[in-house]
Amino acid sequence: MRKKSEPTQVLSLEIEDKSQRAVQSVEVGGRLLLALADSGSALSLKDLAARAEMTPSRAHPYLVSYGRLGLIEQDSSGRYDLGPAALRVGLASLQRLEPMTVAEPVIRQLAAQTGHAIAIAVWGNFGPTVVRLIEAQQQLHVSLRIGSVLSLFDTATGRAFASVLPQERLLQAIAGPLGEAMPQEKWQQRQPEIQEIVQEARRHGVSRAISNPIPGVNAFSAPVFDLEGNPVMVITMTNHENRLPAAWKNEAVSMLAEAVKELTLRLGGQQPAQA
Template identity: 50%
Template sequence: MQEPREQRAVQSIEVGGRLLLALSHHPGPMALKDLAAQADLPAARAHPYLVSFSKLGLVEQQADGLYALGPAALQLGLSCLHQLDPMKVAVPVAERLAASTDQSVIIALWGNMGPTVVRMIEARQPLHVNMRAGTVMSVLGTATGRAFAAALPRKILEEALAGPMGRFSAVDPSMRFSAADQAGAESLDAELRSAQEEMQAHGVTRALGRPIPSVNAFSAAAFDHEGRVALVFTVLGHADHFDASWDSAMAVAVREAASEVSRRLGFAMV
């Protein structure tokens, strides 16, 4: 089979682009020599590119001579963010995750009733589980819910779970509590700490045979450019064919999938 021909590129744009990328990766304005070094260019070669970028508003030179990204670069970034659709970014990543792991994959958003399945991609050997788009997951009884719980502000979780008429009373009755219920508040504290510690230590949350017996799952959250949870990926499969160890290929795959979406949504990885 004939290999596809490599598309023609403009080398000067690629070279100049290295300067813009170097500025975008630096926390503040840069001197010419430092910027050129970061872009692996001689200063004399970098300077004409910066002059052209300045005319376009992509770069600006400050009074102290340092270079920074200009207003046109900001506008480009904002326009890109406004055009981003998290689901449009996430679905192809989820499909690749399902194909590479040969397991079912869920994309969940935080909805009015809590963690809500918006897309399920079945494995070649589908799981016989009662789950589809619109299914609301338990907040602390599932890997999906625990991934949200590990990342969402506590106030949101408290408001959602509080009281017998709380929004999750029907789907997560075990987590009903009132503000005056000390035991309930302590139980919530313990559950939240557990989920947060899992996420901090492993980058994923895990469920072993719960809420569905013999089905294991790993979940990881993807974040937007403001550091808010955009969605959660969950990979799940039958325990007989699902390595649930923390360092398993399954755990790594879902963590990397979430990181890829976070990066594409503009989240600054630390």
């Protein structure tokens, strides 16, 4: 007597690799979740399956299971989107992230690969404030130390913040040598310079200071963003001009740009939309 055929099920094959075992079906199904996360909107079964590089018939059983778990949901038109359980997982991950902890291995690697001094600055009460510093491999005689408050217009770090922060924030705390506030009239006179800073950062993806404020020392900076597109920190690379050329296109600057992109991604962030 023949047995009744069992319903088709998604196979959970365990794969052995050199270091650890893995469940193939989890990895395959995970492509659907990642595709939804990257899409920015709900997708039809056909479009979602295509983005995950599988057929709709193969994708559907995974979506049924994820729907039962609350990881995905369907709207009234039948399109799929991330569900409440996916939101819980994402928020839990973000809440456990400590930006400085996440940034530490990235800046250490950047410093080791380039040999340049690498600093992290956050926006403090008086403007850009250095909170972490890795010295250059060859001695660099500059007065940059943890706790230093940097000029908004005369440093690459300050210019990086100025390129992305709203002007109301900048007016609240203008970073001069002593953190002094800038009079409104003088601030208005700075508007052309601010616009130049913004456009320069948009063109090149980084901000730059050449022999300023310290003669013979160059610096490049770029911001790291959070989920809402706000700058969490600015990463700065600096060294003597004979070790760090002023050219926008050089290997070290490209590595800096990639490092901030990686950190933004790790923090679940995104670059703000350009006006």
